[in-house]
Amino acid sequence: MEMVRAIIRPEKEKDVLKALEENGFVSVTKMHIFGRGKQKGIRVGEVVYDELPKLELMIVVQKEDANKVCDIIQENAVTGHIGDGKIFVIPVSKVYTVRTGAEGL
Amino acid sequence: MESKFEENVVEIIAVIRRHKIQETKDALDREGFSQMTFYSVHGRGRQKGRGGLANELDPGLNLINNKTDNVADNDFNFLPKRMISLAVMENDADKVIKILIQVNKTGHYGDGKIFVLPVRLVERIRTAEEGLYAIR
Numbered sequence: 681m682e683m684v685r686a687i688i689r690p691e692k693e694k695d696v697l698k699a700l701e702e703n704g705f706v707s708v709t710k711m712h713i714f715g716r717g718k719q720k721g722i723r724v725g726e727v728v729y730d731e732l733p734k735l736e737l738m739i740v741v742q743k744e745d746a747n748k749v750c751d752i753i754q755e756n757a758v759t760g761h762i763g764d765g766k767i768f769v770i771p772v773s774k775v776y777t778v779r780t781g782a783e784g785l
Numbered sequence: 786m787e788s789k790f791e792e793n794v795v796e797i798i799a800v801i802r803r804h805k806i807q808e809t810k811d812a813l814d815r816e817g818f819s820q821m822t823f824y825s826v827h828g829r830g831r832q833k834g835r836g837g838l839a840n841e842l843d844p845g846l847n848l849i850n851n852k853t854d855n856v857a858d859n860d861f862n863f864l865p866k867r868m869i870s871l872a873v874m875e876n877d878a879d880k881v882i883k884i885l886i887q888v889n890k891t892g893h894y895g896d897g898k899i900f901v902l903p904v905r906l907v908e909r910i911r912t913a914e915e916g917l918y919a920i921r
Contacts, residue, residue, distance in 0.1 A: 683900065683902065701833075706829065706830070706831060706833050707828075707829060707830045707831055708828065708829060708863075709800055709826050709827070709828035709866070709868065710826065710827050710828065710863065711824060711825075711826045711827070711868075738826075740898070740900055770902055771902065771903060772900050772901065772902050773795065773901050773902065773903055774878075774882075774899075774900070774901035775898060775899070775900055775901070776882055776886060776898065776899040776901075777896070777898060778799075778801065778885070778886055778889045778890055778896035778897045778898065778899060779890065779891070779892060779893065779894065779895075779896040779897075781886045781890065
């Protein structure tokens with residue numbers, strides 16, 4: 681299994697979640713975070729904004745679905761400007777469901 | 786994956802109910818796993834965020850659950866959850882998972898998930914120790 685952690689624009693949340701749901705990836709954890717990227721934030725005149733609000737989505741899927749999830753997120757979170765975010769894919773060795781105690785997604 | 790450790794370290798990420806945090810902390814403390822990071826997150830599972838019996842277990846969710854009655858089936862909503870993350874030795878992982886399941890199990894939908902992720906390097910910032918010494 682693999683964990684897909686995507687940092688996206690908060691205003692793209694609805695689009696991305698809708699697309700994921702239509703493709704059958706309903707389970708998502710989301711958290712509101714602050715970050716900056718390679719461009720060191722946004723400079724407006726003298727002022728530098730380097731703690732930009734972003735949304736992080738955390739989705740754990742079977743290994744063969746990871747690329748599909750990445751594509752869906754990319755297609756729906758893109759605006760073409762810097763600050764669209766990043767997607768990280770991390771290996772997950774085990775998953776347990778607390779309600780049953782059983783292993784597996 | 787190449788590891789710097791003699792034994793592997795794993796990160797355990799658990800998404801659990803909000804009101805189970807204190808019990809979870811106490812139970813892990815008793816077994817000597819006091820290190821952890823807390824996150825306040827929103828999440829949903831296969832039930833698309835419908836709380837099920839969540840409102841009986843967590844009265845604060847009544848507001849959200851009542852709202853769910855009026856929305857269409859394909860609409861989605863998120864339930865407030867707590868996420869905890871702790872790094873432990875791989876041979877302690879089963880013990881921690883057992884504690885987490887034992888404490889957080891209510892038998893209803895929404896109890897949460899536990900993820901186990903391999904970790905390649907741990908470094909303690911205060912002393913720059915790496916590997917086993919950093920998480921002991």
